[in-house]
Structure formats: structure tokens, C-alpha cells
Amino acid sequence: MGVEVVVDGLSKSFGAQTIWRDVSLTLPSGEISVLLGPSGTGKSVFLKSLVGLLKPEQGKVVINGTDICTCSESDLYEVRKLFGVLFQDGALFGSMNLFDNIAFPLREHTRKSESEVRDVVLEKMEMVGLIGAEDKLPGEISGGMRKRAGVARALVLDPEIILFDEPDSGLDPVRTALFNQLIVDLNAQTDATFLIVTHDINTARTVPDNIGMLYRRNLEMFGPREVLLTSDEKAVVQFLNGRPDGPIGMTEEKDTAVVEAELARNGEASVPPMMPQLDVSPGLPQRAAVRRRKDRVLNQLRSLSPTAQEEILKSLTPEELALYGYQTPATGGWPQGASQRSPQPAPQQQPPRPAQPSQQPRSAPQQPAAPPPPQQGKPTPYPRGQQQEEPAWPGGLRPEEDSAGEPKKRWFGRKRGEQ
Numbered sequence: 001m002g003v004e005v006v007v008d009g010l011s012k013s014f015g016a017q018t019i020w021r022d023v024s025l026t027l028p029s030g031e032i033s034v035l036l037g038p039s040g041t042g043k044s045v046f047l048k049s050l051v052g053l054l055k056p057e058q059g060k061v062v063i064n065g066t067d068i069c070t071c072s073e074s075d076l077y078e079v080r081k082l083f084g085v086l087f088q089d090g091a092l093f094g095s096m097n098l099f100d101n102i103a104f105p106l107r108e109h110t111r112k113s114e115s116e117v118r119d120v121v122l123e124k125m126e127m128v129g130l131i132g133a134e135d136k137l138p139g140e141i142s143g144g145m146r147k148r149a150g151v152a153r154a155l156v157l158d159p160e161i162i163l164f165d166e167p168d169s170g171l172d173p174v175r176t177a178l179f180n181q182l183i184v185d186l187n188a189q190t191d192a193t194f195l196i197v198t199h200d201i202n203t204a205r206t207v208p209d210n211i212g213m214l215y216r217r218n219l220e221m222f223g224p225r226e227v228l229l230t231s232d233e234k235a236v237v238q239f240l241n242g243r244p245d246g247p248i249g250m251t252e253e254k255d256t257a258v259v260e261a262e263l264a265r266n267g268e269a270s271v272p273p274m275m276p277q278l279d280v281s282p283g284l285p286q287r288a289a290v291r292r293r294k295d296r297v298l299n300q301l302r303s304l305s306p307t308a309q310e311e312i313l314k315s316l317t318p319e320e321l322a323l324y325g326y327q328t329p330a331t332g333g334w335p336q337g338a339s340q341r342s343p344q345p346a347p348q349q350q351p352p353r354p355a356q357p358s359q360q361p362r363s364a365p366q367q368p369a370a371p372p373p374p375q376q377g378k379p380t381p382y383p384r385g386q387q388q389e390e391p392a393w394p395g396g397l398r399p400e401e402d403s404a405g406e407p408k409k410r411w412f413g414r415k416r417g418e419q
């Protein structure tokens with residue numbers, strides 16, 4: 001299983017230019033996260049900071065207990081071995097064929113024999129659908145194939161964290177959709193922690209488990225996909241709809257009065273409806289992260305926005321609803337923010353392993369409504385150590401204590417300006 005990446009209070013500037021400040025988020029183990037944001041908001045700078053290529057002035061990036069912002073060079077070298085990175089253009093050596101490009105990290109960083117190198121390279125080329133193209137030069141293949149070769153090279157050292165910097169750049173919509181499928185399939189096969197930086201709205205809507213957005217030098221929000229994809233924040237709605245009218249301008253954010261005038265003239269856009277998350281391709285193992293995520297998100301459900309709660313509950317099968325102790329009201333509709341927990345404790349049994357439970361929103365089962373139960377702890381179906389109930393929305397902030405015992409905010413649903 002991939003490792004968790006904990007980012008805490010990270011700030012980065014270049015001279016007088018603040019790129020972003022006080023960024024805190026956790027990339028959950030083995031899950032797919034997407035980082036959105038208008039051009040120039042520092043997404044690539046963020047990726048480089050995660051691998052220690054850039055040094056933020058403040059904050060921590062903790063991976064396997066090591067803060068890579070302050071650790072020694074030798075510790076940083078060790079932590080970097082956990083990463084695979086897909087750069088925008090694949091970053092292949094133009095004079096080497098694909099086989100040698102993909103073999104390069106193995107020959108540089110391991111003592112594998114040539115026959116072992118061959119086995120690994122062919123295995124990874126097969127995973128990305130490039131078998132048969134071993135002898136091609138990067139200049140002889142399409143942009144999509146170059147990206148897949150870049151992914152194969154990122155995979156050869158069996159990384160636990162994989163970063164994708166705009167995997168859709170330069171790809172047509174069909175190739176982008178195919179690449180998105182590849183990302184989901186690779187996540188199922190590796191169970192590594194994925195972070196994707198993208199501008200592609202379809203990618204954001206169909207691939208990740210979690211989404212964040214950088215905007216106005218802040219992490220506007222980060223959390224389960226349902227939070228951002230149902231958000232009515234003006235910048236998020238503008239971004240998801242790809243509209244010119246809204247607070248995001250050409251270079252900087254626009255004046256409030258200009259935004260108001262634009263929205264009054266053109267009408268406010270609404271949040272596009274949720275799309276189902278992509279399923280893995282037939283014949284591949286299910287993503288182990290789906291089950292872990294469900295357990296994690298259901299544990300913090302009450303801290304999320306009402307619309308996100310509703311979407312998350314709609315994605316559960318009736319069996320899962322019962323297992324987690326929720327049931328739908330008789331109307332079949334979800335009350336705003338009142339995800340109802342069944343008064344009956346969920347049975348202690350192995351959870352079902354549905355084929356791909358979160359793929360299609362399921363129609364709400366028609367059951368009698370349960371009265372709102374007293375809030376009480378309930379064993380999780382997928383226990384992973386001590387987990388705590390989250391505070392109820394609004395705010396959605398995840399209180400923790402810092403070393404001075406003061407409450408500290410991290411993670412989900414954090415909005416600009418909220419303390």
C-alpha cells in the first residue's frame with residue numbers, strides 16, 4: 001500500500017512573490033487525489049516541493065515520519081526513492097529507445113542484472129500498453145505514447161507515491177479519457193498514492209477520490225471528491241464549468257464588482273451534476289483504496305457539506321448503508337445535512353466486497369425513515385486503528401491539537417478566510 005503524505009502549514013515564495021501559504025492536506029494512502037487550480041497558482045511548485053526539489057520557507061511535508069523540508073540530504077535521497085513522477089512531456093531522452101529510457105532508473109539506481117532489468121521493463125511496458133514499441137525513439141511515437149512511456153519509467157522502481165504533472169496536456173479528449181482509464185487501472189494494480197495536477201475537468205470529475213484547488217495563494221479546499229464537485233464556491237463553479245465569468249481572471253482574481261456585473265449579465269452557473277467515478281478495466285483487480293476510502297470518509301461524514309454527505313450516501317449500496325448504520329428516509333430523498341444513522345448498530349460481519357460499489361449512483365432504497373439517533377460511536381466496518389468522529393458541518397474543519405494544545409485546522413472543507 002502506498003504511503004500517506006502529510007503537508008502541514010506549507011508556504012512558498014520566490015523573493016517577494018508569495019506562491020501559496022499555509023497549505024495543509026493529507027494525501028491518503030493508496031488513494032487518487034487531484035490538485036486543480038488556475039494557471040500560475042503554483043501547482044507545479046507544489047509537486048516539486050513534495051519531492052524536495054524546492055524548499056518551502058515554512059511548514060512540513062512528512063512522509064514515513066521524515067519531514068523532507070528539514071531532513072538531511074541522505075534522508076531526502078531515501079524518501080525520494082518512494083516517488084515516481086510523470087513530467088508533462090514524459091521527460092524522455094530523445095536519443096534512447098523506449099526500452100532504454102524505461103530501463104534507465106533501474107540501471108542507475110539498482111544492481112539488477114540485464115535479464116532482471118528486461119523483465120521489469122517489459123512488465124511495466126505491458127502495464128501501460130506499450131509492448132512492441134521497445135525499439136521506438138520518443139520522436140517516432142505520439143504524445144500519448146510518450147506519456148505512457150514516461151509512466152512506465154516512473155513505475156520501474158515500484159514507487160509508493162506517484163505524481164502526475166498535467167498528464168492530459170497536449171492530448172485530445174479521447175486520448176485523455178484513455179489515459180484517465182490507465183491511471184485508475186494503475187492505481188488498482190499498484191495501490192500507490194497518486195497525486196494528479198490537471199486542468200482537465202473531466203479528469204477531475206471522474207478519476208480522483210479526493211480533490212483540492214489552489215486559488216488566490218491558498219488551498220481553497222481539499223477533501224473527498226464530493227465536497228469540491230458539489231461546492232457552490234464561485235471560483236469552483238466557474239472552474240468546473242470552464243466559464244470566463246466569475247472571480248478567476250486572466251492573470252489575477254477579478255474585482256468583486258466586475259464579477260457581480262458579469263454574473264448579473266450572464267446568469268450564475270450552477271454546479272454540474274456529479275459524474276460516476278471511473279471503474280477499473282475488466283479483468284483487473286479492484287482498487288483496494290475504494291474500501292479504505294469508504295471507511296475513512298464515512299467516519300468523517302458529518303464534518304462534510306450537506307451536499308457532499310448526500311452524494312456519498314447515494315453512492316452506497318443498501319448493504320453498505322446498513323453496514324455503516326445509515327438508512328434513507330421514506331421519501332427516498334436525503335435531508336440537507338441530516339444523513340441519518342440507523343438506530344440499530346451495524347452487524348459485526350465482514351463487509352461485502354461489491355464489484356465496484358462507488359461507480360454508479362444507486363437509487364435510494366425505499367425504507368421507513370429512522371428517527372435521528374443519538375450520536376454515538378460505532379465500530380467501523382473496516383477498522384484501521386483509532387478513528388474519531390468528525391465535528392459536524394458547518395466549518396468542516398478537522399480539529400487537532402498543536403504542540404501548545406491549541407486547536408489546529410487541517411484537511412477537509414476548509415474555505416478561504418475561515419479561521
Ligand SMILES: Nc1ncnc2c1ncn2[C@@H]1O[C@H](COP(=O)(O)OP(=O)(O)OP(=O)(O)O)[C@@H](O)[C@H]1O
Nearest residue numbers: 014019037038039040041042043044045046166199
Ligand atoms: N524556480 C522559480 N523561480 C521563480 N519563480 C518561479 C519558479 N518556479 C515557478 N515560479 C513561479 O511560480 C508561479 C507558479 O508557477 P507554477 O508553474 O507552479 O504554476 P502552475 O499552477 O503549475 O501553472 P500552470 O497551470 O500554468 O502549469 C509562477 O508565477 C512561476 O513564474
